[in-house]
Amino acid sequence: MTTEEAGRAFGDMPADEFRKHGHAMVEWIARFMEHSERLPVLARVAPGDILHALPESAPEAAEAFEAIIADFDRILMPGMTHWNHPGFMAYFSITASAPGVLADFVASALNQQAMLWRTSPSATELEAVVMGWLRRLIGLPDAFEGVIYDTASISSLHAIAAAREAAVPQVRTRGLAGRADVPRLRVYCSDQAHSSIEKGVILAGLGQEGLRKIPSDAEYRMRTDALRAAIAEDRASGMRPIAVVATVGTTSTTSVDPVAAIADLCEAEGLWLHVDSAYAGVAAMLPEHAHILAGADRADSLVVNPHKWLFTPFDLSAFFCRRMDVVRQAFSLVPDYLTTPDAARNLMDTGIQLGRRFRSLKLWMILRYFGAEGVRARLRYHIDLAQRFAGWVDADPDFERLAPAPFSVVCFRARPAGRERTEEELARLNEAILKRVNDSGEIFISHTVLRGRFTLRVAIGNLQTTDRHVRRAWELVREALEAESA
């Protein structure tokens, strides 16, 4: 074999073959975008169906790409739950928008790694640019430096680690274990905060007891009086409070903690304030909702996830920090093989992960393609759709709303008029409604539990969702109640 032959034999798919399959895939995705509604939104397979349809071992011989795509269509497509479907109204509804998908395509091909500035000046600096754009759009001051991580779990983990770094002398070198000079540490969040906060606290070595969940008020907002009392009680018992996590847009009800009041308290107590606005933070782009981040300018850190409600294909979590030097102090480690002569900051110093995908590209293309006013119009439309749904619930004597709906999520349940039912009966009824709606294949909604009450949850946020889909969701809920009442 000549060296040229060897190069071909041991190389990648030839460019012309890539062209052929690439064009076919563009058509595949375009058809999917046009017709996603025809697919059931919630997958209709049983556990094990996909697993057992595939061989236990990789093939020895190379296979044609067409054969792989045929199996993808035949075996994998039925097992997809379609997050990019207008009827997806579960959890938080998200969008892989077309400009974001195209950006991700070229990002995959370029395979940029922005660990060091020199290993991708464009990915390093574009990250600073788009984080600046996003920061201004949501109204945070210049003092916040931005960095992109994969998920809000990782963003909030960095906030917790930074709070620990700021509060515990020499924690980077000496850690927490076996130290008589370090008391038990506490982080505070509301009883509505996301599970990622608790996971982060566990990982940071504080233990679940290191997280104190503050009761929320009737509208599921953290009670500042209870927070103040908890901090005082903990200090009195010898514990060291280190941070408070305020949530703007909680996962169950999208409630908004009183950030300004919490910021006052954090300033007085010397605690790190992290704002988890992973879902709702983008709503601060709307003048009529800007108040949700009032006080966040005094936070130490804040997370907002463009892959939630900013039309960005998963994953892209935006972390803003007023004290990024503390994050770097906690994490920067430069081995010999990663030293460089460049007078530039390296993104690897700002986190636990060394390798980093070129995520800023998709957010850059999305913000330019839709424009700030286009983004605002879409957010307003989603909020409007949710408010219409909330209105139908409120107007129906057989249903009740279980929480305010400040954004694009509505919490409610069926509670048929005319007969008293126990909480248990109501839970069974609403679980049955949930199952019927989701079995339709047209709409997928999820649930939560609020003060012990089984709650249905409709979340709007996909760019393909329109009034028609929201009406259909309500129709299906109503029909399910009728079927259960029959």
Next chain:
Amino acid sequence: MTTEEAGRAFGDMPADEFRKHGHAMVEWIARFMEHSERLPVLARVAPGDILHALPESAPEAAEAFEAIIADFDRILMPGMTHWNHPGFMAYFSITASAPGVLADFVASALNQQAMLWRTSPSATELEAVVMGWLRRLIGLPDAFEGVIYDTASISSLHAIAAAREAAVPQVRTRGLAGRADVPRLRVYCSDQAHSSIEKGVILAGLGQEGLRKIPSDAEYRMRTDALRAAIAEDRASGMRPIAVVATVGTTSTTSVDPVAAIADLCEAEGLWLHVDSAYAGVAAMLPEHAHILAGADRADSLVVNPHKWLFTPFDLSAFFCRRMDVVRQAFSLVPDYLTTPDAARNLMDTGIQLGRRFRSLKLWMILRYFGAEGVRARLRYHIDLAQRFAGWVDADPDFERLAPAPFSVVCFRARPAGRERTEEELARLNEAILKRVNDSGEIFISHTVLRGRFTLRVAIGNLQTTDRHVRRAWELVREALEAESA
């Protein structure tokens, strides 16, 4: 505006427009694949060039996608360091192979989230399938369960957290701080281990002092005798050893720690054994290199990164664990809104991150497209190319090799015959050579420091790299030495 008009006005890019831009992007990527060599491999911009070429704020009005792509070409392309270029021989050389790029494209569009089985049965079960394929290919027994994370940093972090969970009673609930019953903890790795181990140990609350770096031998392998002595010494001083990280393919020299001997010691001492084979683990697919994982069947966990030497677009790190129940015990937290009626395991229970991109798809397509024998042929070819380079170094009296080259990385330096030079002079000379080679734009190599000696490092691993590029790299190194000697 009718509701239909609103749906259009507030929707995504229309499918036909996606078609147009998608096809154009396929052509763009195909041309890039054909002509990546014409681009300088290392970006030639100065810090700030990209940043200052872009506006400070997002545009208010929507922009045409063509205008965005024009700026991408004009402003961002010059700031790319081309990891997917045949002349990229720095750090570890990686590939975004065409089948992987196509898989990632459709994964972006589908936006699957495998946090729960029901939110993507296909992504959940395909992950089990491809992790089974990879496990068999590298020869790990059935007892290892696999899960995909983003980076080796995160995979190893989970290993450290699991080791802590296994060793410290009630660490999940009570943490490490303020506990008189928990002594100082220790993790061990060699002085050649990756910086991510130290970062993980810091994050887990053990502190840098919680990591003891064991000296390596003349071939940069962990000294088992020194490890044994360190553990005994630490126990005697009241510390609690919890884990050893053995590296198979260290970052500087790709040396291989004696895993079997370390496994013996870990068994005797009751320590968690984590094998970091992020780069070299895939070489165990070759019968002639299978020995590198001898003893790894007795490890508790192991990481191997398909995004390093398995042609997978970043990011995809494969974590295998014999005690995944401990990982779940450390991390599983199921809030009300994520309970499901399904009799299936949910991937969110196996890690710190709740959201997870559909990463298994690219590895599945890559393994099928190239086939196991195609993968092996390519790995062998890369090893062969590196051995040729090592041979040229060895045969040249003006150069010396500074470490064995068991895989596809060669560590060497210029040390011109005929005149003694100080270490400092040699470092300056080789730094100058490094700069000249990288300024060529044809080849990008990196460096490390070995026992105080500034070392040049050539890493082979991109699917487009052939004999011609490796010869050119050697030519450039030689020419640089001549220019420096002139």
